[in-house]
Amino acid sequence: MAAATRSQVISLYKMMLKESSRFPSYNYRTYALRRVRDAFRANREVEDPKAVERLMEEGEQMLALIQRQVSIGKMYEAQRTVVDAP
Amino acid sequence: MLSPGKTISSRLLRPASWLPFRLCPERTAVSSMQKELIKKHELEKDELRPLYMDFQATTPMDPRVLDAMLPFQVNYYGNPHSRTHAYGWESETAMETARKQVADLIGADPREIIFTSGATESNNMAIKGVARFYQAKKRHVITTQTEHKCVLDSCRILEAEGFEVTYLPVQNNGLLDLQLLEASIRPETSLVSVMTVNNEIGVKQPIKEIGQICRSKGVFLHTDAAQAVGKIPISVSDWKVDLMSISGHKIYGPKGVGALYVQRRPRVRLEPLQNGGGQERGLRSGTVPTPLAVGLGAACSISQKEMEYDHQRVSMLANRLVQKIMSEIPDVVMNGDPEQRYPGCINLSFAYVEGESLLMALKDVALSSGSACTSASLEPSYVLRAIGADEDLAHSSIRFGIGRFTTEQEVDYTAEKCIHHVRRLREMSPLWEMVQEGIDLKSIKWTQH
Structure with missing residues (x-):
């Protein structure tokens, strides 16, 4: 399999951010957004196609995990905290 | 108004x-x-x-931990100790993976990890267990005044059983004076218990130095690392720690689960608190709660990363x-x-x-x-x-x-x-x-x- 193209990486990045922003919990949401951004930033320089492929796979799995956890979060939503007030 | x-x-x-x-x-x-x-x-x-x-x-539980646990709360409900069918085997595999994840975080062998209900149980088990096992020859235990309530209370119970306990004072910065510790160890001392990171003031005790003193004097060292595991690098072999208590819910894992590290070489022996089916090498009978163990394992592996x-x-x-x-x-x-x-x-x-x-x-x-x-x-x-x-x-x-x-x-x-x-x-x-x-x-x- 060919290494992931730049556009594939960017598309995964955007999907992960979009999904992370759906966490109803303020703390999980801010953490997920921050962690996704920092992880992509930290791996910016990775060139090795095998490493890129492995990271993409991990990313896909994490995206699915975020999607599941967002759904669960939505089922058991709690009141907002004071810093999350609109 | x-x-x-x-x-x-x-x-x-x-x-x-x-x-x-x-x-x-x-x-x-x-x-x-x-x-x-x-x-x-x-x-x-x-x-x-x-x-x-x-x-x-x-x-709070990390969403990644919950995600790892849920399958075992839903479909994979087998008893991890059932040896006769697939339900047991799949739970056992998950439990053993979790054991390895816990062991890896503290640099131990998976066989040295005992699942418990939390750090309180681990502390009770370690302190009472070791003291009681070696009571024929050694009837003295050392701890510090800033330990968690469950350590101090376990020591009180030992005192009631006729053991002698030394509650060492700490310095004004919260750290234990190593010379004082060394001077307090007697030939009949079986165990020293000092917490790694204090839960109230966050002070980090010099466990590595304490480990060296204890090893040189032939005394077992237990450390309550509930607040330290997953937050600071820990190596039980480097630190020469013989027993270590771990808690799940302090590291973004589930409540109601913890672990006790019990060193194999040199072997530390303890009298179990809970008897029964002989699970966890006979040290902690009772079915291991697979979902909680999996959660603890996931929390440890995430903390490590x-x-x-x-x-x-x-x-x-x-x-x-x-x-x-x-x-x-x-x-x-x-x-x-x-x-x-x-x-x-x-x-x-x-x-x-x-x-x-x-x-x-x-x-x-x-x-x-x-x-x-x-x-x-x-x-x-x-x-x-x-x-x-x-x-x-x-x-x-x-x-x-x-x-x-x-x-x-x-x-x-x-x-x-x-x-x-x-x-x-x-x-x-x-x-x-x-x-x-x-x-x-x-x-x-x-x-x-």
């Missing part, structure tokens, strides 16, 4: 702040109960939850909080050693302000004045007393717990509210007024009740 409830409650709150010291215990007990009720009502009315700043009491990232972030946020508060208000003391510490546990004493009043005023921040286990009592923390904090400073302390999910916004909010309320409470305090006039409070003779 915008919010009549608030005006009334703020009036009700006021008298307590005139009592910076517990001059009359009965009265404060009643009024603090009333205050608690008012606080609850107000929160319900506002329909907003306080932000969470009590990561030493417990941590995220340790550097988390540590950097927690340090940054902790500095931000301390700097903001200290630059705005004078007479704030940080309890515990400033260097040898875990940065996510900040214990500050606000002189001339009563801690409980400040906690009540900071109703939209979930904080604590110390350990959750003793938060119902009005006594000042025994940990703060052990580090030689003045009675008044021990009464005015608050613990800020910062963790993986804390944000800059939360830190700023907490700092702002804290500054505002400390100023407000001090303005009302006659003691603060006297200090401003240059009166030395220590020279005042308070009448005894």
Whole structure:
């Protein structure tokens, strides 16, 4: 399999951010957004196609995990905290 | 009248702040109960939850941990000890993977990990277990005065059974004096128990040095690492630790699960507290709760991967909080050693302000004045007393717990509210007024009740 193209990486990045922003919990949401951004930033320089492929796979799995956890979060939503007030 | 409830409650709150010291215990007990009720009502009315700043009491579960656990709460419900069918095998595999994840985090062998119900059980098991197993020849145990309640209470039980226990004092920075420890070890000492990171003041004991002393004297070393595991790098072989307690819910894992590391070589033997089916090498009978064990394993493996990232972030946020508060208000003391510490546990004493009043005023921040286990009592923390904090400073302390999910916004909010309320409470305090006039409070003779 060919290494992931730049556009594939960017598309995964955007999907992960979009999904992370759906966490109803303020703390999980801010953490997920921050962690996704920092992880992509930290791996910016990775060139090795095998490493890129492995990271993409991990990313896909994490995206699915975020999607599941967002759904669960939505089922058991709690009141907002004071810093999350609109 | 915008919010009549608030005006009334703020009036009700006021008298307590005139009592910076517990001059009359009965009265404060009643009024603090009333205050608690008012606080609850107000929160319900506002329909907003306080932000969470009590990561030493417990941590929220990481969504990645929950995701790992759920399959075992749904489809894979087999008993991990069932050897005759696939339901058992799949649970056993998951349990063993989790055991390896826990072991990897502390540099142990999976066979040295015993699943328990939490750090309290691990501590009980280690202290009572080792002392009782070797009681024929050795009947002396050493611990420190700043240990967690469950360690101290286990030692009390041993004392009742005829063991001798030495409760070593700590220095003013919260650290154990190594020479004192060495001098306290006797030929009949079986166990030394010192916690790695203190739950109230965040002080990090020199376990590696303590391990060397204990190993050279042929004494077992147990450490309660509930607040340290997953937050600071740990290696049981480097540290020469013989037993280590681990908790799940302090590292973004589930509540109700923990582990005890029991070294195999040289072998540490202990008498089990719980007997029965012989699970966990006969040391802890009872079915291992697969979902919880899997959760603990996942939490450990995530902590291992995220340790550097988390540590950097927690340090940054902790500095931000301390700097903001200290630059705005004078007479704030940080309890515990400033260097040898875990940065996510900040214990500050606000002189001339009563801690409980400040906690009540900071109703939209979930904080604590110390350990959750003793938060119902009005006594000042025994940990703060052990580090030689003045009675008044021990009464005015608050613990800020910062963790993986804390944000800059939360830190700023907490700092702002804290500054505002400390100023407000001090303005009302006659003691603060006297200090401003240059009166030395220590020279005042308070009448005894």
